[in-house]
Amino acid sequence: MRVLFVAATGMEVGRFVLDFGFRVMDAEKKNVYTIPDEKNSVSHTLLITGVGMVATAYSLGKELATNQYDLAINFGIAGSFDRSIELGDVVEIIHDNIAELGAEDNDSFLPVSVLGFGESEFKATQTVSSIFKGAKTSSLLKNLKQVRSITVNTVHGEPESINRVQKRLNPQLESMEGAAFFYVCHHAGIPCVQIRAVSNYVEKRDKDNWKIGLAVKNLNAFIVEFINGLQVL
Numbered sequence: 001m002r003v004l005f006v007a008a009t010g011m012e013v014g015r016f017v018l019d020f021g022f023r024v025m026d027a028e029k030k031n032v033y034t035i036p037d038e039k040n041s042v043s044h045t046l047l048i049t050g051v052g053m054v055a056t057a058y059s060l061g062k063e064l065a066t067n068q069y070d071l072a073i074n075f076g077i078a079g080s081f082d083r084s085i086e087l088g089d090v091v092e093i094i095h096d097n098i099a100e101l102g103a104e105d106n107d108s109f110l111p112v113s114v115l116g117f118g119e120s121e122f123k124a125t126q127t128v129s130s131i132f133k134g135a136k137t138s139s140l141l142k143n144l145k146q147v148r149s150i151t152v153n154t155v156h157g158e159p160e161s162i163n164r165v166q167k168r169l170n171p172q173l174e175s176m177e178g179a180a181f182f183y184v185c186h187h188a189g190i191p192c193v194q195i196r197a198v199s200n201y202v203e204k205r206d207k208d209n210w211k212i213g214l215a216v217k218n219l220n221a222f223i224v225e226f227i228n229g230l231q232v233l
């Protein structure tokens with residue numbers, strides 16, 4: 001099984017890279033790390049795309065143009081609108097939306113689907129529980145909360161715009177890459193999942209409230225279990 005791990009920044013993948021010895025194999029591709037297992041039966045690749053939808057679509061499209069994978073997993077940190085999710089919690093995004101893709105029309109927003117120019121809503125095509133169904137795996141891989149997210153170019157940080165997007169789409173999370181990842185995977189026909197750890201609540205911007213360290217630690221613990229779980233499938 002070939003798995004492509006996709007993250008926006010090196011900051012989000014620290015322990016994961018060290019533990020498994022991912023290495024840059026091609027000097028021309030400094031954002032692509034690989035590690036075959038001893039039996040070469042599972043070949044993992046890690047792609048660091050850069051932050052945002054444009055960087056994600058470019059890097060992922062380029063990688064998938066010349067390589068085949070059985071599964072792609074997008075992982076990173078995210079902001080939460082939903083206060084029942086604790087900072088540091090790891091969740092699975094099963095529905096994502098390119099929230100700003102459309103047109104303003106007086107007081108309403110017309111999504112790109114209504115304009116007749118395509119889709120802005122995407123679903124994960126796999127779930128973690130379906131991947132590990134029937135396998136003896138860590139409890140971290142079980143009972144993962146499934147949530148709905150939006151993907152934005154501008155991180156929400158003002159009460160007025162936060163209220164507006166909550167009224168329109170009622171998202172639980174937001175990131176800057178997730179829906180672009182789903183978009184590319186759908187078009188390339190690659191099964192895809194998205195895992196994120198909550199680093200902050202979506203609120204008036206105050207970086208002192210963010211728990212990036214905790215989110216990255218929990219996210220990496222999850223990914224380590226995910227890779228270990230793949231070995232016993």
Ligand SMILES: O=C(O)c1cccc(C(=O)CC[C@H]2O[C@@H](n3cnc4c(=O)[nH]cnc43)[C@H](O)[C@@H]2O)c1
Nearest residue numbers: 008051052077078079155156174175176177199202
């Ligand atoms: O300094 C800032 O204001 C700031 C705002 C958003 C994100 C950052 C980062 O350093 C992380 C970028 C990375 O994290 C994801 N992320 C984390 N929290 C959020 C959020 O509340 N809304 C959207 N994206 C978020 C995002 O996917 C980026 O890849 C700094």
